[in-house]
Amino acid sequence: AQSVTQPDIHITVSEGASLELRCNYSYGATPYLFWYVQSPGQGLQLLLKYFSGDTLVQGIKGFEAEFKRSQSSFNLRKPSVHWSDAAEYFCAVVDAGGTSYGKLTFGQGTILTVHP
Amino acid sequence: DGGITQSPKYLFRKEGQNVTLSCEQNLNHDAMYWYRQDPGQGLRLIYYSQIVNDFQKGDIAEGYSVSREKKESFPLTVTSAQKNPTAFYLCASSIGQVKAFFGQGTRLTVV
Numbered sequence: 001a002q003s004v005t006q007p008d009i010h011i012t013v014s015e016g017a018s019l020e021l022r023c024n025y026s027y028g029a030t031p032y033l034f035w036y037v038q039s040p041g042q043g044l045q046l047l048l049k050y051f052s053g054d055t056l057v058q059g060i061k062g063f064e065a066e067f068k069r070s071q072s073s074f075n076l077r078k079p080s081v082h083w084s085d086a087a088e089y090f091c092a093v094v095d096a097g098g099t100s101y102g103k104l105t106f107g108q109g110t111i112l113t114v115h116p
Numbered sequence: 117d118g119g120i121t122q123s124p125k126y127l128f129r130k131e132g133q134n135v136t137l138s139c140e141q142n143l144n145h146d147a148m149y150w151y152r153q154d155p156g157q158g159l160r161l162i163y164y165s166q167i168v169n170d171f172q173k174g175d176i177a178e179g180y181s182v183s184r185e186k187k188e189s190f191p192l193t194v195t196s197a198q199k200n201p202t203a204f205y206l207c208a209s210s211i212g213q214v215k216a217f218f219g220q221g222t223r224l225t226v227v
Contacts, residue, residue: 043206043218090158106158
């Protein structure tokens with residue numbers, strides 16, 4: 001069964017600092033990978049996704065992520081964090097084939113706190 | 117505007133009651149999903165439906181039921197058999213595996 005691990009439950013950074021949120025997945029074939037962001041009490045917004053091709057993908061709000069097959073990782077990065085980036089971030093994977101039909105498997109989430 | 121509407125935003129349930137959470141989408145998506153979110157556990161799949169009049173159990177379906185009589189609607193009933201229903205519930209829809217759109221969620225609390 002596929003699984004997603006986000007090793008960091010809570011990360012604190014200063015505004016303007018760089019950010020990297022870690023995501024590791026366990027899946028036999030090539031997965032589709034996603035990063036979502038959630039503000040408190042809200043739904044999820046898609047930041048970016050990886051299906052195939054270039055392993056460095058750009059998303060909204062200045063985020064990017066790099067797919068590394070050898071490390072089974074899909075880490076999210078941002079060069080300079082803004083206070084409005086404070087939220088919870090979820091990495092997710094879906095079966096690129098077979099019968100899963102879009103069922104997302106989520107990591108546990110990483111809460112990002114931004115200090116002024 | 118196209119999107120997914122969940123209602124109500126907050127819901128309170130007494131012990132032993134069934135409650136129904138509404139999810140409506142006007143995106144013309146075939147697939148719809150219900151997820152449950154608990155702190156520190158991410159989102160877990162309750163039920164999903166790929167087509168009208170058909171639905172499948174997810175990872176934590178016990179104590180829940182759904183129906184899919186219309187393409188636009190996928191209501192979730194939390195039954196009295198669900199022993200720990202207090203959680204944040206998210207509905208989503210998608211066309212295939214490309215992108216899932218999420219509603220704003222319903223927070224259910226047992227009182």
